[in-house]
Amino acid sequence: MSQVKAGDLNAFKNFFEFFYPKLMALACRFVNDETAKDIVQEIFATYWEQKENIDADNILSYLFKCVQNKCLNYLKHEMIVDEANIRIAEQRIQAISSCPDSNDTLQNLITRDIYEVVESSVKKLPPRCAEAFRLCFFHDLPQKEVAVIMNISLRTVETHIRHAVTFLKTDLHDLLLLILLFYAKK
Incomplete structure (x- = not known):
């Protein structure tokens, strides 16, 4: 971990290869494979960018929590978008129906x-x-x-x-x- 925090790309590559399958398995419980890949890669990118500021005793637990939160936020956003699209379609139908x-x-x-x-x-x-x-x-x-x-x-x-x-x-x-x-x- 200290090598990753110091910016060692080889250490980060090993870190990525070790944790990636575990994080993908978690993300795929919430979202489809493509979305899971995006979310997990975003977690790693964010981790790399903020590695000096992250002080976690259990890194796996920390990464799991990040993936879980990101997946839940994604699902909430999708639900809002889907509901909005249905409401828009309903309003269009209603507006057309009311045309004299x-x-x-x-x-x-x-x-x-x-x-x-x-x-x-x-x-x-x-x-x-x-x-x-x-x-x-x-x-x-x-x-x-x-x-x-x-x-x-x-x-x-x-x-x-x-x-x-x-x-x-x-x-x-x-x-x-x-x-x-x-x-x-x-």
Whole structure:
């Protein structure tokens, strides 16, 4: 460790090779492989840049905590982005639906078809996850209320919603693009 702190690149290379697999194993428990690689490499880069200022008794514990925090921050950010994208799409649909010159019959058909496609995708989720998603997004209930209704913790609701949004984002990717293109042209 003292050699790494002194700036010895060979010592840092050995340090990296020793800890990298352990940190990747931890990061992959939270995020996909590509994101895990980015996070772990960022941790090592930050460690190298701040090596003189880091005074940790147990370096593995310190690095694990850094990776865990970085992964959790990444997941929180992704959840916020996903929820924002869904809200934007909902607002666009609502705005288009409220246009006086729109064809109500066509709008109703499109809305019903979209709902059916989304619902068929939601049915692929685990039952409790799907239930939490429906309560939050179809019934517009706050997550705290969903936790009470489902008799689970708020954190479990958040986990269900994050899992659902991540899955639906992938499963409905083509549909979301089509909706955005369709409504953007109007």
